[in-house]
Amino acid sequence: MSSSQDQGEPSLLSVRRLTKLFGSFAACDGIDLDIAPGEIHALLGENGAGKSTLVKMLFGVLQPSAGQILWQGQPVSIASPAQARELGVGMVFQHFSLFEALTVGENIALSLDPKISLSKISDEVASLSRAYGLPLDPKAHVADLSVGERQRIEIVRALLQNPKLIILDEPTSVLTPQEAERLFETLFKLKAEGRSVLYISHRLDEVRQICDRATVLRHGKVTGTCDPRQETPASLARMMVGSDVAAVHREELGATGETLLEVSGMSVAARTPFAVSLKDVSMTVRAGEVLAIAGVAGNGQGELFDALSGEYPVPDDNSVKIRGKAVGRTRINGRRLLGAGFVPEERHGHAAVAQMSLSDNLLLARAHSDRKAFLSSGFAKVIRHGAVKAAAARICQAMDVRKSGEDPAAGSLSGGNLQKFIVGRELDRQPSVLVVNQPTWGVDAGAASRIRQALIDLANSGSAVVVISQDLDEIFEVATSIAVISEGRLSKAYPAGELSLERIGLLMGGIHDSTRNASQAEEAAHAH
Amino acid sequence: MFEAILLTVMTAATPLVIAALGELVTERSGVLNLGVEGMMIMGAVCAFATAHMTGSPYLGILAGIGGGALFSLLFGFLTLTLVANQVATGLALTILGLGVSGQLGESFVGLAGTKLQPIVFPVLSDIPFIGRVLFAQDLIFYLSIVLIIGVNWFLFKSRTGLKMRAIGDNHGSAHALGINVVRTRYLAVLFGGACAGLAGAQLSLVYTPQWVENMSAGRGWIALALVVFASWRPWRILAGGYLFGAVTIGQLHAQAFGVGIPSQFLSALPYAATIVVLVIISHNRRTTLINTPASLGKPFVPDR
Numbered sequence: 078m079s080s081s082q083d084q085g086e087p088s089l090l091s092v093r094r095l096t097k098l099f100g101s102f103a104a105c106d107g108i109d110l111d112i113a114p115g116e117i118h119a120l121l122g123e124n125g126a127g128k129s130t131l132v133k134m135l136f137g138v139l140q141p142s143a144g145q146i147l148w149q150g151q152p153v154s155i156a157s158p159a160q161a162r163e164l165g166v167g168m169v170f171q172h173f174s175l176f177e178a179l180t181v182g183e184n185i186a187l188s189l190d191p192k193i194s195l196s197k198i199s200d201e202v203a204s205l206s207r208a209y210g211l212p213l214d215p216k217a218h219v220a221d222l223s224v225g226e227r228q229r230i231e232i233v234r235a236l237l238q239n240p241k242l243i244i245l246d247e248p249t250s251v252l253t254p255q256e257a258e259r260l261f262e263t264l265f266k267l268k269a270e271g272r273s274v275l276y277i278s279h280r281l282d283e284v285r286q287i288c289d290r291a292t293v294l295r296h297g298k299v300t301g302t303c304d305p306r307q308e309t310p311a312s313l314a315r316m317m318v319g320s321d322v323a324a325v326h327r328e329e330l331g332a333t334g335e336t337l338l339e340v341s342g343m344s345v346a347a348r349t350p351f352a353v354s355l356k357d358v359s360m361t362v363r364a365g366e367v368l369a370i371a372g373v374a375g376n377g378q379g380e381l382f383d384a385l386s387g388e389y390p391v392p393d394d395n396s397v398k399i400r401g402k403a404v405g406r407t408r409i410n411g412r413r414l415l416g417a418g419f420v421p422e423e424r425h426g427h428a429a430v431a432q433m434s435l436s437d438n439l440l441l442a443r444a445h446s447d448r449k450a451f452l453s454s455g456f457a458k459v460i461r462h463g464a465v466k467a468a469a470a471r472i473c474q475a476m477d478v479r480k481s482g483e484d485p486a487a488g489s490l491s492g493g494n495l496q497k498f499i500v501g502r503e504l505d506r507q508p509s510v511l512v513v514n515q516p517t518w519g520v521d522a523g524a525a526s527r528i529r530q531a532l533i534d535l536a537n538s539g540s541a542v543v544v545i546s547q548d549l550d551e552i553f554e555v556a557t558s559i560a561v562i563s564e565g566r567l568s569k570a571y572p573a574g575e576l577s578l579e580r581i582g583l584l585m586g587g588i589h590d591s592t593r594n595a596s597q598a599e600e601a602a603h604a605h
Numbered sequence: 606m607f608e609a610i611l612l613t614v615m616t617a618a619t620p621l622v623i624a625a626l627g628e629l630v631t632e633r634s635g636v637l638n639l640g641v642e643g644m645m646i647m648g649a650v651c652a653f654a655t656a657h658m659t660g661s662p663y664l665g666i667l668a669g670i671g672g673g674a675l676f677s678l679l680f681g682f683l684t685l686t687l688v689a690n691q692v693a694t695g696l697a698l699t700i701l702g703l704g705v706s707g708q709l710g711e712s713f714v715g716l717a718g719t720k721l722q723p724i725v726f727p728v729l730s731d732i733p734f735i736g737r738v739l740f741a742q743d744l745i746f747y748l749s750i751v752l753i754i755g756v757n758w759f760l761f762k763s764r765t766g767l768k769m770r771a772i773g774d775n776h777g778s779a780h781a782l783g784i785n786v787v788r789t790r791y792l793a794v795l796f797g798g799a800c801a802g803l804a805g806a807q808l809s810l811v812y813t814p815q816w817v818e819n820m821s822a823g824r825g826w827i828a829l830a831l832v833v834f835a836s837w838r839p840w841r842i843l844a845g846g847y848l849f850g851a852v853t854i855g856q857l858h859a860q861a862f863g864v865g866i867p868s869q870f871l872s873a874l875p876y877a878a879t880i881v882v883l884v885i886i887s888h889n890r891r892t893t894l895i896n897t898p899a900s901l902g903k904p905f906v907p908d909r
Contacts, residue, residue: 159783174778176771178895187771187782191764220894349890 095144104130106297117274119284122294123521137161167235171246182215225256244275253373254582281310334364337541343396353377353565362541369556370545377565382514386419387412413446418508422515428499431488436469476501493524512543618850620804624828627800634793635773637902639695642825643702648673648805650706653816662721673802681794718814745807757839773898776905830879849875
């Protein structure tokens with residue numbers, strides 16, 4: 078396909094020297110891109126490489142500063158998303174712009190011609206979604222749907238306009254492996270109908286699995302166009318990052334140290350109707366061990382983190398033990414004083430206050446556990462700003478946090494840099510137990526590898542680390558042992574080397590821990 | 606006897622229903638206008654003055670609607686164009702309305718009003734029992750029922766109503782879809798003001814056909830509570846309005862019969878009921894998500 082492409086088959090969409098300037102900063106700098114009819118074309122790049130800016134120009138959200146967009150060989154200017162849709166471009170955004178209070182049908186109706194009746198739209202949604210293997214009930218309220226189902230709405234919404242080109246922005250970042258497979262089947266169906274797909278991702282395996290060609294961006298420039306099937310993940314990553322991504326090193330220590338974190342038979346009732354209750358969760362994490370907890374979002378990861386950190390203490394004091402001490406009813410500061418550290422999932426609003434400076438954020442987290450260093454003695458407890466600022470600078474140095482200015486507001490940092498800071502904030506204390514939830518969610522590859530390496534180094538220095546993550550690549554990179562959480566139940570922990578991707582997928586799908594089920598699962602996996 | 610009580614309950618409930626319905630539309634678009642009391646009293650004074658000077662209660666109704674709408678336009682300009690804080694602006698609107706109406710109405714105190722006469726449907730009003738209650742009422746009562754049906758249809762069946770609910774749920778996404786958020790909200794605020802004005806007109810033309818300073822007597826606040834009580838659904842406004850109306854009348858009768866319930870307790874009942882409803886609906890996250898306008902009270906500033 079790609080070779081016939083090079084011999085001058087007319088492109089559906091061509092982009093010539095496309096440039097977008099924000100002030101003097103070029104987010105896109107002279108980009109060339111060709112998408113052939115009926116191909117799945119990958120757009121690869123790290124966060125900040127210019128992928129979103131490019132796509133926004135193609136969809137009419139932003140206007141290019143220079144360069145040309147050709148649609149079926151004709152130069153066009155795309156002034157608005159409506160005009161893009163008219164041309165035949167459909168877009169599925171990464172962050173869905175759905176209305177939770179409205180039904181699926183109503184959501185879709187809002188972006189269509191108001192003359193079409195709601196019942197007609199509902200019928201079309203139902204039939205179209207079935208035809209593409211994305212079943213949807215048009216009368217369901219969006220508030221009741223899972224993230225995967227919400228994505229289907231966006232896809233069906235795009236398909237209703239019968240587009241020739243569909244742009245998907247990081248579509249699998251919210252899906253289970255099985256849901257992702259289903260999406261791929263839909264994409265192949267679209268391709269078979271002669272539609273083109275522009276697939277934005279930084280998951281290299283996926284791109285190699287489904288894409289015919291890939292264009293790689295770095296710092297707003299095209300660094301290469303290739304057939305991803307001919308490349309290795311390492312060579313693609315090199316194009317994305319510019320140099321080889323520092324491979325994460327893990328020495329096989331065989332965690333035999335003393336048990337630092339022990340959870341036994343912990344059950345926690347759901348706090349709200351939408352939360353997940355934890356059912357008989359047990360785990361043991363030893364010094365030198367990285368236990369990764371895999372699972373699809375919304376299966377109790379947040380609740381497990383809350384229980385481990387003491388943000389919401391659990392009723393049975395003995396069900397959580399840190400360094401042998403029962404802490405189930407102890408709150409987070411008490412647990413921190415025992416040498417534990419916790420990094421929650423949400424960077425903004427939970428782990429950090431966006432409007433406050435880095436040093437203030439450091440103080441907020443550690444005012445209690447490091448009060449001797451950061452606060453004066455006596456009744457007034459005056460803040461020692463000098464000491465706090467010095468510690469913040471030390472953390473930034475250690476984790477290579479790139480920031481503008483001496484002590485900027487947390488919100489001004491990019492996601493990756495802020496995440497490095499909040500992980501570094503805990504690492505700085507050399508915690509003997511560290512629990513992190515989704516440590517590299519939405520973080521660029523460079524920062525992610527830095528954070529993962531730091532977690533492994535901490536374990537190697539004799540701490541127990543628990544990593545709750547949805548990113549299986551990450552899990553296999555850092556974990557010495559892996560457990561899977563599904564519907565609030567935690568499987569037993571398997572040594573990382575013994576688990577296959579399929580097996581984890583099945584565990585994530587709710588096939589639980591009993592030996593019989595596990596062996597059946599294995600058979601099922603092998604039968605494929 | 607029972608029919609007479611029912612008729613007074615209906616008269617007491619109608620202004621609550623109309624004002625709450627207007628506020629419901631305003632809030633469904635994501636704007637919280639706490640100035641209902643102020644807009645209502647402005648409607649009352651405009652309606653009374655016009656009816657007194659022209660002798661026509663129908664012109665009075667129009668003047669009441671116009672007075673309320675004009676007053677809400679001030680709120681709209683401050684909160685939608687100048688993006689002022691909605692809560693503070695709404696409170697100011699109430700205080701301003703009470704003051705301005707007192708000033709405007711000074712020369713009308715104690716004057717005889719022009720009562721809006723009932724419109725009697727010939728055959729229907731002869732139906733035993735319900736005939737007199739439903740078909741021998743004044744125009745504003747009939748309007749209240751038409752408005753309930755109309756608003757319900759508008760919000761849940763029409764495309765413009767869908768857009769309005771979308772704006773109330775997430776004004777950022779609505780803006781991204783190309784819906785004109787500010788213009789739609791202006792219309793919703795104007796509708797709310799017009800309804801509050803109409804409710805005020807009912808007070809000074811039907812309920813007690815005269816002008817008394819502060820004659821809205823907290824009904825605007827009850828209407829606000831009623832919107833929450835109804836969890837932003839039009840038909841529940843009707844039910845809640847009649848319930849609150851019955852409480853108001855019950856309070857008067859209880860006093861007359863010397864029942865030993867303090868009247869303060871009864872006048873607090875609508876608010877207590879609203880708190881109970883708030884607790885119940887916020888307990889169930891799903892009903893909250895589906896009915897509560899999520900962007901209620903949040904200022905909207907479009908991206909450059």
